[in-house]
Amino acid sequence: MASSGADLELQAVTKRFPGFTAIEELNLTIPAGSFFALLGPSGCGKTTTLRIVAGLEDPSTGRVLIGDQDVTRTPAHKRPVNTVFQSYALFPHMTILENVAFGLKRRGEKDAVARAHEALRMVELDHVSGRKPAQLSGGQQQRVALARAVVNRPALLLLDEPLGALDLKLRRQMQVELKDIQTDVGITFLHVTHDQEEAMTMADTIAVMNKGRIEQLGAPAELYELPRTAFVANFLGQSNLFTGPVVSSKGDTIVVDVAGRKVAVPTARAQRHAGDVTIGVRPEKLLLHTADPGQTAGVNVLGPGRVHDVSFSGVSTQYLVGIPGIGTVSVFAQNMVSGPAVADGAEVWVTWGVEHGFGLADEPGEEPRFDPDDDTQAIAVAQRKRIEAELEEA
Amino acid sequence: MAFGVFGGAPGAPVVEAEPGRRSPVALLLLLPGIAYLALFFVVPFVSLVITSLQAPDPFGDIGRYVAAFRWENYVEVMTRYWPHILRSFGYALAATALALAIGYPLAYFIGVKLRRFKLLQALVLVLVIAPFFISFLLRTFAWKQILSDNGPVVTVLQSLTILPDDARITGTPFAVIFGLAYNFIPFMTLPIYTSLERLDVRYLEAGSDLYSNPVSTFFRVTLPLSMPGVISGTLLTFIPASGDYINASSEFLGSAETAMIGNVIEANFLKIENYPVAASLSIILMTAILLLVAAYVRRSGTKDLV
Numbered sequence: 001m002a003s004s005g006a007d008l009e010l011q012a013v014t015k016r017f018p019g020f021t022a023i024e025e026l027n028l029t030i031p032a033g034s035f036f037a038l039l040g041p042s043g044c045g046k047t048t049t050l051r052i053v054a055g056l057e058d059p060s061t062g063r064v065l066i067g068d069q070d071v072t073r074t075p076a077h078k079r080p081v082n083t084v085f086q087s088y089a090l091f092p093h094m095t096i097l098e099n100v101a102f103g104l105k106r107r108g109e110k111d112a113v114a115r116a117h118e119a120l121r122m123v124e125l126d127h128v129s130g131r132k133p134a135q136l137s138g139g140q141q142q143r144v145a146l147a148r149a150v151v152n153r154p155a156l157l158l159l160d161e162p163l164g165a166l167d168l169k170l171r172r173q174m175q176v177e178l179k180d181i182q183t184d185v186g187i188t189f190l191h192v193t194h195d196q197e198e199a200m201t202m203a204d205t206i207a208v209m210n211k212g213r214i215e216q217l218g219a220p221a222e223l224y225e226l227p228r229t230a231f232v233a234n235f236l237g238q239s240n241l242f243t244g245p246v247v248s249s250k251g252d253t254i255v256v257d258v259a260g261r262k263v264a265v266p267t268a269r270a271q272r273h274a275g276d277v278t279i280g281v282r283p284e285k286l287l288l289h290t291a292d293p294g295q296t297a298g299v300n301v302l303g304p305g306r307v308h309d310v311s312f313s314g315v316s317t318q319y320l321v322g323i324p325g326i327g328t329v330s331v332f333a334q335n336m337v338s339g340p341a342v343a344d345g346a347e348v349w350v351t352w353g354v355e356h357g358f359g360l361a362d363e364p365g366e367e368p369r370f371d372p373d374d375d376t377q378a379i380a381v382a383q384r385k386r387i388e389a390e391l392e393e394a
Numbered sequence: 395m396a397f398g399v400f401g402g403a404p405g406a407p408v409v410e411a412e413p414g415r416r417s418p419v420a421l422l423l424l425l426p427g428i429a430y431l432a433l434f435f436v437v438p439f440v441s442l443v444i445t446s447l448q449a450p451d452p453f454g455d456i457g458r459y460v461a462a463f464r465w466e467n468y469v470e471v472m473t474r475y476w477p478h479i480l481r482s483f484g485y486a487l488a489a490t491a492l493a494l495a496i497g498y499p500l501a502y503f504i505g506v507k508l509r510r511f512k513l514l515q516a517l518v519l520v521l522v523i524a525p526f527f528i529s530f531l532l533r534t535f536a537w538k539q540i541l542s543d544n545g546p547v548v549t550v551l552q553s554l555t556i557l558p559d560d561a562r563i564t565g566t567p568f569a570v571i572f573g574l575a576y577n578f579i580p581f582m583t584l585p586i587y588t589s590l591e592r593l594d595v596r597y598l599e600a601g602s603d604l605y606s607n608p609v610s611t612f613f614r615v616t617l618p619l620s621m622p623g624v625i626s627g628t629l630l631t632f633i634p635a636s637g638d639y640i641n642a643s644s645e646f647l648g649s650a651e652t653a654m655i656g657n658v659i660e661a662n663f664l665k666i667e668n669y670p671v672a673a674s675l676s677i678i679l680m681t682a683i684l685l686l687v688a689a690y691v692r693r694s695g696t697k698d699l700v
Binding site for chain 1: 594596597599600601602603604605606607608610611614615618619
């Protein structure tokens with residue numbers, strides 16, 4: 001069994017269930033040794049993808065290759081793959097040690113017990129090796145599930161939202177531990193999650209999945225700074241999106257008419273260069289001004305507008321600014337000075353550097369905007385719900 | 395379902411009353427149960443023990459006995475009927491094994507494979523219980539007809555020369571074991587079904603993910619997790635089967651050579667009117683079953699039943 005991980009390749013994998021298609025013509029290559037995250041809302045096909053790789057589900061068409069070996073028809077128990085299940089699925093009738101040694105024993109390894117102890121030491125749980133899973137806390141069970149998978153040194157480790165059931169603090173702690181373990185053992189990790197923050201902090205490559213397809217694939221910073229679709233722009237963090245016709249595309253910027261205002265976006269950062277387009281900018285790239293900043297080269301200005309919500313969250317403050325003809329714009333300002341710098345109801349202008357804008361590939365259709373709400377968290381939740389509702393309708 | 399109580403998973407945590415505070419209401423509620431047990435278990439049991447120690451009335455007719463402490467009854471019974479006792483447990487064991495071999499796959503099919511088809515699952519469950527709608531005696535008698543010397547099974551097997559011309563099925567140990575297994579299969583199937591119905595198939599997926607082939611996954615994951623049902627099912631089959639006197643009787647599927655301890659007790663009580671022999675045999679049967687069951691449950695390592 002490979003101990004340094006192996007490439008995983010999905011070739012035109014499609015999975016149809018009676019009544020719907022879970023995955024559509026999926027092509028994906030995950031290089032050996034990487035920490036790869038499949039990110040998407042529930043029902044996007046990410047868990048089905050993982051189950052196909054594990055061999056728990058057969059693809060309708062397409063091929064699965066692990067380290068150049070076609071495993072499409074290989075039964076799960078013969079694949080060099082182990083899974084950390086969302087429910088952990090620790091065998092309730094076995095002790096922790098028996099659980100961890102299970103895979104090694106099935107493969108007839110001689111030092112199964114010694115290696116199981118070693119794996120339990122790695123997750124700092126060797127002292128509970130004689131207990132049953134039900135006697136452990138959720139976080140401990142999660143670590144046992146991880147040890148049970150990692151101890152086999154699989155070519156590929158699959159993580160099916162393994163942190164979903166943990167509370168926030170424990171989840172952050174486990175994220176760090178998981179990342180450390182991946183660096184230590186060098187196994188290829190395929191991590192399925194709907195938590196964008198988790199995907200961004202842990203993975204070196206993220207594939208954002210939506211409706212059975214990969215919308216965009218890249219390093220976390222790349223996806224965040226330059227989303228190519230409205231789905232990615234909104235699912236990975238938040239975005240202010242504007243639509244309008246392209247009025248000029250000379251030089252290295254395109255200029256879009258947003259409700260009478262000229263907004264420039266670098267041509268290299270725009271997917272479409274003519275017709276009606278959707279452009280966007282991240283809320284933390286925006287600056288608030290209480291006086292008209294005037295026109296400056298390389299800076300986009302929108303306003304005047306009125307602040308209709310201020311929510312202070314410690315490290316930053318979120319302002320919701322209503323601009324006539326454009327709608328609500330969200331601004332994150334770091335708390336460089338103490339407390340909110342602009343009061344609710346104040347007249348403001350927003351500006352941002354042209355280099356921060358991005359142009360999306362979507363046809364401008366329905367407004368993919370946020371509902372103005374009282375805080376960031378609620379906006380994120382509402383957005384997630386809306387996307388999920390859309391998905392269920394689809 | 396009554397079997398659920400017997401075959402269930404580890405029981406719900408028992409709520410303990412505060413020590414030193416006995417509610418009179420609780421005692422009052424227990425009273426009918428205690429009265430029932432006293433009247434229908436303790437009194438007959440004591441009477442049975444007394445009967446088992448009686449001696450024949452030296453001046454009376456056959457069937458008259460007087461109170462005594464004749465423990466020799468037990469020795470006599472054991473020396474005379476030990477083949478019947480052994481045969482009873484042998485047949486019951488074979489019938490339990492046969493019922494398990496048929497009942498387990500059936501329960502697995504209903505509880506796991508039919509899980510997604512609730513209506514079909516309910517229908518097949520009804521089919522498993524359906525034989526109960528017909529009297530036990532009638533069903534066994536029907537089998538006697540089917541397996542009889544001139545019945546369809548024997549005729550066909552003889553014409554295919556699988557059975558010699560003078561061979562028979564009824565009256566053989568095979569017929570008795572078959573009859574016992576047939577009659578107790580629902581008692582075997584239902585508790586195993588209740589265990590398997592709750593089986594989380596994700597454990598099976600975890601097994602195959604951890605290099606365990608389907609056979610190994612069955613013996614290491616599925617079977618251990620359904621053990622409470624298997625233990626209940628085997629007990630619910632073995633206990634009544636070892637005391638059964640219908641299947642083994644020569645009026646049904648058996649013959650004089652297949653007589654089980656139940657047939658001996660029946661003959662002694664009702665025909666020979668040798669009550670002390672019948673009573674001491676009953677007590678021996680009861681003790682033997684209790685010891686066997688205790689050893690079995692202890693070995694199976696379940697606390698559900700003790």
